[in-house]
Amino acid sequence: MRNRKISFTVNNEKVTLHVRPYETLLETLRERLLLTGAKEACGLGSCGACTVIVNRKPVRSCLILTLEVEDAIIETIEGLKKNGNLHxxxxxxxxxxxxxxxxxxxxxxxxxxxxxxxxxxxxxxxxxxxxxxxxxxxxxxxxxxxxxxxxxxxx
Ligand code: FES
Ligand code: FES
Incomplete structure (x- = not known):
């Protein structure tokens, strides 16, 4: 399988990337978008440290492939602060x-x-x-x- 170009929205900003077939959303967020709030602990879907919101649902970003979030709306902890104020x-x-x-x-x-x-x-x-x-x-x-x-x- 080859890399594929996809788009999605993270914290109200549209992102377009070439993603690897087996790249997890956690890898994309942390390593490519430098959104390191979501943590990698178990990497197996057991601990919830990597949770982000995808299309209004909490998702373990270590378990989902980035290819699966094409056109999705993603929220991470970095997007919660508004106008300098904490959520x-x-x-x-x-x-x-x-x-x-x-x-x-x-x-x-x-x-x-x-x-x-x-x-x-x-x-x-x-x-x-x-x-x-x-x-x-x-x-x-x-x-x-x-x-x-x-x-x-x-x-
Ligand atoms: S890192 Fe533990 S559930 Fe994802
Ligand atoms: S694991 Fe340390 S504050 Fe929750």
Whole structure:
């Protein structure tokens, strides 16, 4: 298989690239577009550190091929800040102490954002369910859940 030229949108900017047949979206984002917020941890779809939003759904970017996102709308953690202001989820994670080493944080926030895009008032169970496959070794999840609840209470 040969490289193919495709276009998609990342954080409101159109991108056109020649992509390799087996290039993952995570590789494209990190190595070619230098958007290093999405992290590579397991590389196997198990941890959620690489989560970005594709067409309004949270996606593990280590598992999806870039060829599959032709014409898609992609959001990454780098696109959340608007006019110099952090996204409410970013602020809440900082204020609630939901960040320790920070390795899981971009993926966790993108998963939470995708939930809030679909449901601006999720209850605690819905928040827990949404983030349940994003692994965090540091925080014990309590402060992460509280941070998401904090944003909901201010919506
Ligand atoms: S790096 Fe993609 S799920 Fe772990
Ligand atoms: S803050 Fe370290 S893995 Fe979540």
């Amino acid at each position: 409410p989820l970013q602020k809440a994670f900082m204020e609630k102490g939901a960040v320790q080493c920070g390795f899981c944080t971009p993926g966790m926030i993108m998963t939470a954002k995708s939930l809030l895009d679909r449901n601006s008032r999720p209850n605690r169970s819905e928040i827990i369910e949404a983030i349940s496959s994003n692994l965090c070794r540091c925080t014990g999840y309590k402060k992460i859940i509280e941070a998401v609840e904090d944003v909901c209470s201010k919506e």
